[in-house]
Amino acid sequence: MKLKGRVSKFGANVNTDIIIPARYLNISEPGELARHCMEDIDPEFPSKIEPGDIIVATTNFGCGSSREHAPLAIKACGISCVIAQSFARIFFRNAINIGLPLLECAEAVKETETGDILEVDLSCGEINNVSKHKTFMASSYPEFMLGIINAGGLVEYTKNRLQGR
């Protein structure tokens, strides 16, 4: 699957309270959550995003709480994938489980700025910075996780597993 979008770049330790403030956790509808995504550091964020846009961040993206509302809000904003140097572990699981693609690639993060256009080939992990004419390779997923991704998320993966029993 190929994605193409404009980059919004963030720094280190973007936490889940930033991604979706807890005061909105009395709702769980993704579209509603998306309206408040990144609100406390950039209130204009949801309105700036075009479908397909890509978040690029440095280390420990998604640290903090276990709220699945965080990747749900990002996905419902129209973000097609997140590329970071590293991800916090609960966020990483949540994103994979709900079908928000994540890629780890320190070099791509280093050489990408807000406004750049990226093309991402999820099947092989190739990241092409169209604006800067540079290509990078993200770390590949372990086979086990590819199973979840290819099934379309953890619920579908588990359904298949239960049917196979």
Added chain:
Amino acid sequence: MATLAEKILAPHCGKKQVKPGEFINAKVDLVLANDITAPLAIKEFQRLGVGKVFDPAKVVMVPDHFCPNKDIQSAEQAKFMREFAKEQKVIYFEVGRMGIEHVLLPEQGLVLPCQVIVGADSHTCTYGALGAFATGMGSTDIAVAMTTGEIWMKVPPTIKFIYHGKLPKWVSGKDLILYTIGNIGVDGALYSVMEFSGEAIDELSMDGRFTMANMAIEAGAKAGIFNVDEKTKKYVEEHGNRLYSTYQSDKDAEYANIIEYDMSKIEPQVAFPHIPSNTKPISQVGEVKLDQVVIGSCTNGRLDDLRIAAKLFQGKQVHSELRCIIIPGSQKVYLEALREGLIEIFIEAGAVVSTPTCGPCLGGYMGVLAAGERCLSTTNRNFVGRMGSPQSEVYLANPAVAAASAILGKIANPEEIPG
């Protein structure tokens, strides 16, 4: 030659031993969700189509984050969870019998050493204080665990932390963990298990250990864990007293890293905004005026925490320009604090005492901050907007520093309060 975490995980996936990096499907002994994470988990559970939880006696739901209901939407979420809990006959604690989940579950005897516990709350790692392998996950993972009784996991490497020396006065588990996070950073233990040991840990009360394990997630860890000792055994005997297995890390276990600290000269720590690793010893804090102090939460809402705060508040008054909000972590903690006369001390000092709730810790209610306000809190996170306005500030510290600060109206060393 295995660590405690590896020894717990191996039998849970039917293996003699497991190695870091290996993917396993582990059987879970307890699955937890709360009023903000359960609604999503229940919807995913319904999509799975099985219709019944794997074992109602191993699924717990606690209305604690926005409960007693803070608004109509929170009430709807709590109602949705309550109805599911009733229908599935899972373990459920109603308002009036509940507590903040990570204070409540150990106290109710639901947590045992060497169990595998998953919860849709990042502070599920608290149960590592009892030697359990406990980790936070999202709602979809929890839906699968509720359905199948299993969860996939990558076996994490373990980092061993050894705390040497005798802890100085006013230094508690909170200071050890804040100091550690200040040292290794908020991703210093990313994907790893933090194993806490050393003389300072042997001396630490169970409540102090709960505080430390609770904040392992603030260093990015998957779990924070303590080997079982006499204190653990006594706690389990006094809370439920069920049978359990025990393992210990082998002396020649392989650790990803071993980090040693001398704790004999450490001071109480304060984490400045807006990240828990931004720590300073209390002597280097300077003049920081406060608008609010919060004492409570899954980190520091236990009886030991309230006792130490009461000791400082005895015969003193909360500063006239500051609000002090004290939240016992459970109904049991509340009642014991009442019987010991602690609540009377707090109210006479001019503090608010609230029913158990996560409330202000995550900016829900019961102490939300306005723009420009500063709060010192015994909670676990001080991110931008965590307690309310994105223009507010949160400082993290132990209950003694919190009480001293409430009395003096600014961040203060407990030493400054005449006894």
